[in-house]
Amino acid sequence: MRKPFAVSMFLLVVAAGVCAGLVYVSNRPEPVGSFGELDRRPRIEPDYTDAVIPPNIAPLNFVVHEPGTAYGVRVSSSQGDPIQVLSRKPAIQIDGKPWHALLGQNGGRELRIDVYVKGKDGQWNHFQPVTNRIAEENIDRFLVYRKMHPTHLRVKGEIAIHFRDLTGFGESTLLSGRSVEHGCINCHSFAANRSDKMLMGVRSPRYGVGTLLVDGDSVHEIGAKFGYTCWHPSGRMAVYSVNNLPMFYHSSRNEVRDTVDLDSLLACYFNDSKKIGVEPNLARKEHLENWPAWSGDGKHLYFCSAPMLWPRDTPNPPLLYDQVKYSLMRVSYDLDADRWGALETVLSAKDTGRSIAMPRCSPDGRWLSFCMCDYGFFPTWQADSDLYLMDLAARDDAGRPAYRRLGINSDTSESWQTWSSNSRWLVFSSKRLHGVLTRLFISYVDRDGTVHKPIVLPQRDPAFYESCLLTFNTPELVTERPAATGEVLARTFRKRHELAVQMPITMATPKAGQSSGESAWQAQGQRE
CATH class of the missing domain: 2.120.10.30 (TolB, C-terminal domain)
Known part of the structure; x- marks a missing residue:
């Protein structure tokens, strides 16, 4: 089993909610805890894999076509803060501000997407990472x-x-x-x-x-x-x-x-x-x-x-x-x-x-x-x-x-x-x-x-x-x-x-x- 990847983010969300008097964190899935490893990539759609993407492109939102009760995604590169998304549904939507910050710091480098899926047995599994390369040149806006x-x-x-x-x-x-x-x-x-x-x-x-x-x-x-x-x-x-x-x-x-x-x-x-x-x-x-x-x-x-x-x-x-x-x-x-x-x-x-x-x-x-x-x-x-x-x-x-x-x-x-x-x-x-x-x-x-x-x-x-x-x-x-x-x-x-x-x-x-x-x-x- 591997260690959790989203515990720190989850604790920050809970702390912020308590300070503000909010009680809606229960609507979010639990953070990824320990997980097993799968020796294949996840099936995602659209097929955002092995491509070269513009550094100024909109977030590459996708659907995880793997059965599960909760989904975790971590988007990262060599520089900058990784982006972490937790969802009860397989549709993954990435916020634009951290996305552009991450791509803007990593022109010419690899963009890594790690997908975690929670099964009906409560066990999280981690798939092999999906990778793309971030180009150095922008596309016309x-x-x-x-x-x-x-x-x-x-x-x-x-x-x-x-x-x-x-x-x-x-x-x-x-x-x-x-x-x-x-x-x-x-x-x-x-x-x-x-x-x-x-x-x-x-x-x-x-x-x-x-x-x-x-x-x-x-x-x-x-x-x-x-x-x-x-x-x-x-x-x-x-x-x-x-x-x-x-x-x-x-x-x-x-x-x-x-x-x-x-x-x-x-x-x-x-x-x-x-x-x-x-x-x-x-x-x-x-x-x-x-x-x-x-x-x-x-x-x-x-x-x-x-x-x-x-x-x-x-x-x-x-x-x-x-x-x-x-x-x-x-x-x-x-x-x-x-x-x-x-x-x-x-x-x-x-x-x-x-x-x-x-x-x-x-x-x-x-x-x-x-x-x-x-x-x-x-x-x-x-x-x-x-x-x-x-x-x-x-x-x-x-x-x-x-x-x-x-x-x-x-x-x-x-x-x-x-x-x-x-x-x-x-x-x-x-x-x-x-x-x-x-x-x-x-x-x-x-x-x-x-x-x-x-x-x-x-x-x-x-x-x-x-x-x-x-x-x-x-x-x-x-x-x-x-x-x-x-x-x-x-x-x-x-x-x-x-x-x-x-x-x-x-x-x-x-x-x-x-x-x-x-x-x-x-x-x-x-x-x-």
């Missing part, structure tokens, strides 16, 4: 993401953009679809992890289609629909996709939803002049162009491109929809001269045999993360979608940028990524918890490109994900709290087309993203 109902049918459930202070559990609504007559709040984009430059697409059955622009203290509504968008790091311009993306449905697979990029191009929005332009190499009639992503220094634009395999009057879905595979392209750009370079193929679908989507560049310019799946442009609905990492500073034997499939992939879909401003953290969405709903996961990326085991976004209630039926997607890390309020954003959008812009060219894609038979606000469906 705020995470912006979309929450929505997962159904493929149009429902009156809320679709909203939220943001979370990652140092705690407070979640705020940036813009709700209810504020624009049950509209769809679409993809959002920030310039260089700054919250003072934001673009957000909105579709509403009453107010139509447009894009909200947050520019410092000003909020405007642009009279054009921006699809998948990426700001230039300078914040002076952004590149966005213009797509015709109808949905269709399968009858014999777990994920019945699917979508096809019938026609698309990339357009440029210039923030100073409030004008839109198109570079011919980004709008080739015989190709589909999608998923723009700027390099960290803003000197190259990466994007995905595939040949169009059907005529422009094709039915939905086209016969060859599952044969479309996107390659990773890039083109150089001089912002001051507004001059584009020659088109380059970075990674060809002919070489990979798969389709590339959702590229994102790390701000330090070293890494490019992306998804690959068997076909198409939308990996969230493809169970075979995996995450890859390309080293932009290295070349393989054929002279191409070196890339690899990441070890953090699961058997389900991985998609939607965002990098922290210091290039040390990658947040992505995955269906790995239950195979149906996307959740957000945080991984540490070493300087050598090793991507460590992810942790799911922590919640105050450690059983939160067992009952939450909403899906989380489109994560974006920002360093500061978004300045615009939902009230201002909604009111600006309801005014309609404050900044009118015109596309300088025509294409097969209907204006404002409409596809045949769909109203403007329904086009593109509810993208996870």
Whole structure:
């Protein structure tokens, strides 16, 4: 038998209660006395084990999935006071103040979690410790993401953009679809992890289609629909996709939803002049162009491109929809001269045999993360979608940028990524918890490109994900709290087309993203 670990803490609690005239200490479980040793780790959920965690992350609350009548947890590291929690229930919630004090003193060191469980026989047992490593680098404090109902049918459930202070559990609504007559709040984009430059697409059955622009203290509504968008790091311009993306449905697979990029191009929005332009190499009639992503220094634009395999009057879905595979392209750009370079193929679908989507560049310019799946442009609905990492500073034997499939992939879909401003953290969405709903996961990326085991976004209630039926997607890390309020954003959008812009060219894609038979606000469906 081992000696007690919580006697001193318990005596302090009792003494404080007696001095204050309180008598509620009997509601707490008795402190851990002598205990036996078990030669295995406890089963805990979420799986907060063997990961690297941000030193500024909220407490990693968890549920102990071991039968017992009382539970004791001790959280410790090399420096500082350990944290001790006693509970009659298996749900363990850790106070934020001592948690942050402990993590703040132990950057780069191991975080140890000891779990004790009291059996029905009154005997305490100690499991082998759970360990994680505390990183030295913080993650950006705020995470912006979309929450929505997962159904493929149009429902009156809320679709909203939220943001979370990652140092705690407070979640705020940036813009709700209810504020624009049950509209769809679409993809959002920030310039260089700054919250003072934001673009957000909105579709509403009453107010139509447009894009909200947050520019410092000003909020405007642009009279054009921006699809998948990426700001230039300078914040002076952004590149966005213009797509015709109808949905269709399968009858014999777990994920019945699917979508096809019938026609698309990339357009440029210039923030100073409030004008839109198109570079011919980004709008080739015989190709589909999608998923723009700027390099960290803003000197190259990466994007995905595939040949169009059907005529422009094709039915939905086209016969060859599952044969479309996107390659990773890039083109150089001089912002001051507004001059584009020659088109380059970075990674060809002919070489990979798969389709590339959702590229994102790390701000330090070293890494490019992306998804690959068997076909198409939308990996969230493809169970075979995996995450890859390309080293932009290295070349393989054929002279191409070196890339690899990441070890953090699961058997389900991985998609939607965002990098922290210091290039040390990658947040992505995955269906790995239950195979149906996307959740957000945080991984540490070493300087050598090793991507460590992810942790799911922590919640105050450690059983939160067992009952939450909403899906989380489109994560974006920002360093500061978004300045615009939902009230201002909604009111600006309801005014309609404050900044009118015109596309300088025509294409097969209907204006404002409409596809045949769909109203403007329904086009593109509810993208996870």
